[in-house]
Amino acid sequence: MDKLAIGIDLGGTNCRFGAVKADGTLVCQQLMPVPKDRSHKGIISFLCSGIEMTKKKAASESSCIGIGAPGIVDYNNGSIVRSPHFRDWHNFELRKNLEAACSLPVALDNDANLVAAGEAWLGAGQDTKNFILITLGTGIGGGICIDGEIFHGDKGFAGEIGHQILFFDGRKCDCGSKGCWETVVSIDGLRQLIADSNDPRKEKFLQKYHRGLDSITPHDLHKEASDGDIFASLIWKKFGAYLGAGIASLVNILGIHTVIIGGGISNAWDFFISAAKKELSKRTYEESFEKIVIKKALLGETAGILGAAGIAFKMKNS
Amino acid sequence: MDKLAIGIDLGGTNCRFGAVKADGTLVCQQLMPVPKDRSHKGIISFLCSGIEMTKKKAASESSCIGIGAPGIVDYNNGSIVRSPHFRDWHNFELRKNLEAACSLPVALDNDANLVAAGEAWLGAGQDTKNFILITLGTGIGGGICIDGEIFHGDKGFAGEIGHQILFFDGRKCDCGSKGCWETVVSIDGLRQLIADSNDPRKEKFLQKYHRGLDSITPHDLHKEASDGDIFASLIWKKFGAYLGAGIASLVNILGIHTVIIGGGISNAWDFFISAAKKELSKRTYEESFEKIVIKKALLGETAGILGAAGIAFKMKNS
Numbered sequence: 205m206d207k208l209a210i211g212i213d214l215g216g217t218n219c220r221f222g223a224v225k226a227d228g229t230l231v232c233q234q235l236m237p238v239p240k241d242r243s244h245k246g247i248i249s250f251l252c253s254g255i256e257m258t259k260k261k262a263a264s265e266s267s268c269i270g271i272g273a274p275g276i277v278d279y280n281n282g283s284i285v286r287s288p289h290f291r292d293w294h295n296f297e298l299r300k301n302l303e304a305a306c307s308l309p310v311a312l313d314n315d316a317n318l319v320a321a322g323e324a325w326l327g328a329g330q331d332t333k334n335f336i337l338i339t340l341g342t343g344i345g346g347g348i349c350i351d352g353e354i355f356h357g358d359k360g361f362a363g364e365i366g367h368q369i370l371f372f373d374g375r376k377c378d379c380g381s382k383g384c385w386e387t388v389v390s391i392d393g394l395r396q397l398i399a400d401s402n403d404p405r406k407e408k409f410l411q412k413y414h415r416g417l418d419s420i421t422p423h424d425l426h427k428e429a430s431d432g433d434i435f436a437s438l439i440w441k442k443f444g445a446y447l448g449a450g451i452a453s454l455v456n457i458l459g460i461h462t463v464i465i466g467g468g469i470s471n472a473w474d475f476f477i478s479a480a481k482k483e484l485s486k487r488t489y490e491e492s493f494e495k496i497v498i499k500k501a502l503l504g505e506t507a508g509i510l511g512a513a514g515i516a517f518k519m520k521n522s
Numbered sequence: 523m524d525k526l527a528i529g530i531d532l533g534g535t536n537c538r539f540g541a542v543k544a545d546g547t548l549v550c551q552q553l554m555p556v557p558k559d560r561s562h563k564g565i566i567s568f569l570c571s572g573i574e575m576t577k578k579k580a581a582s583e584s585s586c587i588g589i590g591a592p593g594i595v596d597y598n599n600g601s602i603v604r605s606p607h608f609r610d611w612h613n614f615e616l617r618k619n620l621e622a623a624c625s626l627p628v629a630l631d632n633d634a635n636l637v638a639a640g641e642a643w644l645g646a647g648q649d650t651k652n653f654i655l656i657t658l659g660t661g662i663g664g665g666i667c668i669d670g671e672i673f674h675g676d677k678g679f680a681g682e683i684g685h686q687i688l689f690f691d692g693r694k695c696d697c698g699s700k701g702c703w704e705t706v707v708s709i710d711g712l713r714q715l716i717a718d719s720n721d722p723r724k725e726k727f728l729q730k731y732h733r734g735l736d737s738i739t740p741h742d743l744h745k746e747a748s749d750g751d752i753f754a755s756l757i758w759k760k761f762g763a764y765l766g767a768g769i770a771s772l773v774n775i776l777g778i779h780t781v782i783i784g785g786g787i788s789n790a791w792d793f794f795i796s797a798a799k800k801e802l803s804k805r806t807y808e809e810s811f812e813k814i815v816i817k818k819a820l821l822g823e824t825a826g827i828l829g830a831a832g833i834a835f836k837m838k839n840s
Binding site for chain 1: 673682690697764772810
C-alpha cells in the first residue's frame with residue numbers, strides 16, 4: 205500500500221492535520237488548538253505531536269508532510285519570512301526544522317496557496333489550467349494557479365492580492381499600506397462598511413448588537429440578510445461591489461477568467477455575488493467580462509490539508 | 523545567410539517596420555504614417571507595402587513577420603478583439619489576413635507585450651526570468667514576463683495593468699471603469715494632476731501655456747522641472763507617488779520584484795522615480811521592498827519591432 209501524506213493547515217488559532225492517500229482520499233483529520241508557546245521550538249514540538257497522533261489515527265505510516273502557514277513564505281528556502289499570526293517569526297526555517305524533528309521530507313507553502321492547490325487537485329479548479337483563488341475571512345487570501353501549478357513569483361510572495369490598493373487615500377491596513385482591498389473585503393471590512401454607512405436603518409440594526417460593532421460577525425450579518433433585514437442586505441451589496449472591483453483589477457492584470465471564491469464569508473454568497481458581478485461588468489472589457497466564470501470553492505475547510513498533502517506527494521515524486 | 527524577420531509596431535498614428543537578424547541585429551527600420559483608410563483591407567494593404575519597402579531597404583528576403591498592435595489581442599486566434607486606436611475593429615483576424623496577403627507566417631501580439639519581449643531578448647530584461655514591464659505614454663502599457671516568456675493569461679488579455687483600480691470612486695476611464703491607474707499615470711493624467719492641484723504656484727505656471735492645459739506635454743513638464751520650476755517638480759512627485767502605488771499592487775499580487783519602465787514619459791525619470799520608490803516602500807512589506815529592482819527600459823522606440831521580430835523567429839523555430 206502507498207504510504208500516506210500528512211497535510212497540515214497551520215492557522216493563528218487552530219491547526220488542522222489530515223492523513224491523505226495519493227488519490228486524494230482524506231483518511232482522517234483532526235483539529236488541534238495552537239499552543240501558547242509559539243516559539244520556534246514550541247511550534248515544532250506541537251507539529252510533531254500532531255503528526256504522530258494523525259499517523260496513529262490513520263493506522264498507517266506516512267512518507268511525507270505538507271504544511272501551509274499564514275503569511276509570507278519563502279517557497280525556495282522553506283522559511284516563513286513573516287506571519288501576521290506569529291509576529292515573532294522572522295525568516296523561521298520551518299521546513300528544515302520540521303524535517304529534522306520528524307525525519308520526513310516536508311513541503312511548505314503559504315496557506316492560501318495550498319487552498320488553491322487543493323482546489324486545483326480535487327475541487328473547483330480541477331478542469332481549469334488557470335484560475336485565481338480568493339479566500340474571504342479575517343483577511344483576503346490569494347492563490348494564482350497558472351498552467352495547473354501555483355504561481356510563486358520570484359520567491360514565493362505572489363498572491364498577496366488582499367494588498368492591492370483599491371483606495372489610494374484609504375484606511376490604514378495592517379500591512380502598513382493604505383486602502384488595501386482587504387480593508388473593505390474582510391471581517392473587519394464588513395464592520396467598517398456598517399460604521400461608514402449613512403443609511404437611516406443603521407441605528408435600528410445596531411440596537412440589536414449591544415456589545416458593539418466588533419461583536420457583529422459575518423454569520424450574524426448573513427443571518428440578518430436571510431431574515432429579510434434590508435440594512436444587512438445593503439451592506440452585503442456594498443461588500444459585493446468592492447469584491448467585484450478588486451476582482452476586475454486582477455482579471456485586467458492577469459487575463460485569467462476563472463475565479464474561485466472560498467473562506468468563511470463566502471457563505472453569504474447569495475447576498476453579495478450579484479453586486480460583485482455587476483461591478484465586474486462595469487470595470488472590465490465586455491469581451492473579458494463575458495469570459496469570466498466565478499465559482500464557489502468546493503473543499504471547504506479541508507482544502508488546505510488536501511493541498512498540503514498534494515504538494516507533499518508532488519515533492520516526493522519529483 | 524539566415525533570412526530576416528520583419529518586426530512591425532503598429533500604432534495609432536505611425537507604424538514602425540524593422541528588418542531584424544536572428545541574432546537581434548536591427549538591419550534597417552522605417553517609420554510610416556498609418557493611412558486614413560483604417561478598414562481591414564486598407565490596413566492589410568498598408569502593412570504589405572511597408573513590408574515590401576523594408577525588405578527592399580534591407581536588400582534581403584524575410585522568412586517571417588511579427589506584429590504588435592495596440593489593444594486587446596486574442597493571442598491564440600491571432601485577432602485584435604478591440605483597439606482604442608482602431609475603434610471599428612472587432613475581432614479582426616489580422617494574423618490570418620496578413621498571412622494570406624503577404625504569403626509569410628505571421629505572429630501577432632499586443633504592442634506592450636512585444637516591448638516586453640524585446641526587452642527580455644535584447645534589453646533590460648535579459649538577465650531576469652520574471653519581470654513586469656510598464657510603458658508610460660498616452661496610457662499605461664503592460665507586459666508580464668514569467669520564466670522568460672510573455673504571460674498571456676487565458677486568451678492573451680493579460681497585462682492590462684493600466685486598468686487596475688487605484689481610486690474606487692475615481693475619474694471615468696476610457697475603458698468604461700473608474701479610477702483606473704492610467705487615469706493618473708499617463709499624459710492626460712499629468713494634465714489632470716495639474717488641473718487638480720491647489721498649489722499657489724499653479725496660476726503662474728499656467729500663464730506660460732496660453733493654449734490651455736491640453737497643450738502641455740510631458741516634455742514641457744520635464745523641461746520646466748529641469749529648469750527649476752517647483753510646481754512642475756511637484757506634479758512629477760505626485761505622478762511618481764501614483765506610479766509607485768500601482769507598482770506596489772502589482773508586486774503584491776505577482777511577487778515579481780523586477781520592474782522595467784519605458785515609454786515617452788519615462789524620460790522625466792529623475793523627477794518621479796524617488797517619489798515612486800518612497801510610495802512603494804510604504805505599500806509593500808519590507809522583505810519584498812528590499813528585493814525590488816526598478817530599471818529603465820533600454821531599447822527605446824525599437825523595443826516593439828525587436829520584440830515582434832523575436833516572436834516571429836520563435837514561432838518559425840517552434
